[in-house]
Amino acid sequence: MTTTDGGRASVSIQDMSKISGLSEATLRYYEKIGLIGPVPRDESSGHRRYGGHAVEMIEALGCLRATGMSVQDMRDYLRFLDGREDSAALMRELFERNVSRIQEEIERMHVRRRYLALKAELWAARERGDADGENRIVPEIAAAREGLR
Amino acid sequence: MTTTDGGRASVSIQDMSKISGLSEATLRYYEKIGLIGPVPRDESSGHRRYGGHAVEMIEALGCLRATGMSVQDMRDYLRFLDGREDSAALMRELFERNVSRIQEEIERMHVRRRYLALKAELWAARERGDADGENRIVPEIAAAREGLR
DNA sequence: TGGCCCACCTGAAGCGCTTGAGGTCAAGCG
DNA sequence: CGCTTGACCTCAAGCGCTTCAGGTGGGCCA
Incomplete structure (x- = not known):
């Protein structure tokens, strides 16, 4: 599943796909449009190696995507998570909007x-x-x- | 809504859109991919004029599309409608499959x-x-x- | 050492539309 | 009469992916 690489766990695109439920093509696509990434690469092969922080983030994105959330809302989600703004209310609103959409x-x-x-x-x-x-x-x-x- | 043209009713793309619920762009797209059409044109302006037979067919397609039915299933639907095969069973199966999909x-x-x-x-x-x-x-x-x- | 296979890479095309740019035709108005 | 307006036209690009084609790196076997 994971390989150790100088003491740090790193995950191949195939495993990242299994963990997140996003296809390998989708993972590349999300990187291309700047939703995630840039993802570090293995020196010699040029293959993507997802590090601990990215793995958790992408796993979460996989759940949101599985609910049909839009790419824009996922962008906002990441922004709210990472920003030091007081984002709890914004997060709540984002999810409530999506509950209504599903409803x-x-x-x-x-x-x-x-x-x-x-x-x-x-x-x-x-x-x-x-x-x-x-x-x-x-x-x-x-x-x-x-x-x- | 409709204009008379030598005794036959004909419908503009705008009205066809209102009747069917399909956007004008979608109507042009369906024609381009051969799902409907070719649609006859007004001699002088080159505008599409949908005739009585086409109007009913496209109205039905609008309903099917509104249920999320695939373009391929709509193609089959039209083929079953028009063909002289004994298509009642095929039709039933097509709709049952789509009920399951929605379920x-x-x-x-x-x-x-x-x-x-x-x-x-x-x-x-x-x-x-x-x-x-x-x-x-x-x-x-x-x-x-x-x-x- | 060569050969093979697998996982991975990039780039392009396809799907089912939507959106937008740029142009034509016919009717109405000052 | 020219001008605007509106409905329409075509062609091209965008969206969020998926699929495909063609190529590379690394490990394993003989």
Whole structure:
């Protein structure tokens, strides 16, 4: 998992990927756009070696990314963490905003699920030649469509 | 909304966008990738004019897109609609697959919401200098993190 | 010592759109 | 009549990644 390198633990990109849940490509991408890094390299091979501090930070980023948080919010998160400003309130707001975002997404998902489930039922009715069933479902689909924005 | 053009109704891209909920850019994009179209043009201006058949089709696509259905599944949907194959079963399967997809997304969303809500609580506790509260929340966050994949 | 494989590297292209720049056509107004 | 306005056009770039192509360093085996 980790190799010792002059007394300090260092982690390869593959292991960093396993630890954080971010793909190797994403780790390179985040470095390229300046969200993390620059990551120190192994002298001879030029391979990335993530040090203790970076490992924890990127592990946390992996969780935030897994919630669908935007890159901009992750940037703010890192800024609040590291800055000596009184950032507890800003952090709370950042996370509350993201809870609301998820909440809204969940609600939209329910509407979508209902619409798609009705469509599946419609075609199931057609499949078994059930014209009555079809006629019952059609107006329900029309109603469900309204909620889809 | 619609203009009459030699007895046939035709719809501008702006109105098509309002009807379908797809942006004008998306309508052009879908045409470019061959999902819809080619759309006939007004002789003199070169502007797109969507005809009756296309309007209904694109309206339906708008609903499917609003559920997060993939472009490939929308292609299949159109193929099943139009083909003379016995497509009711294929349609049912397509929609059932998409219901499952949404169902899984909803479940993941719940986990994410919990994680983010705990993070918000953590910073709220820090904000009011509540060390006990903090200590109560930290292990809950660790537990919630497990579900984030 | 040569050969092989694996982990890693970079750069470019693709996905599904969105955004923006720059230009055309038709209608309305002073 | 020229001018503005608005709806539309095309082409190119950007977003947040993923995927792919082509190349290098290091360890292990014969």
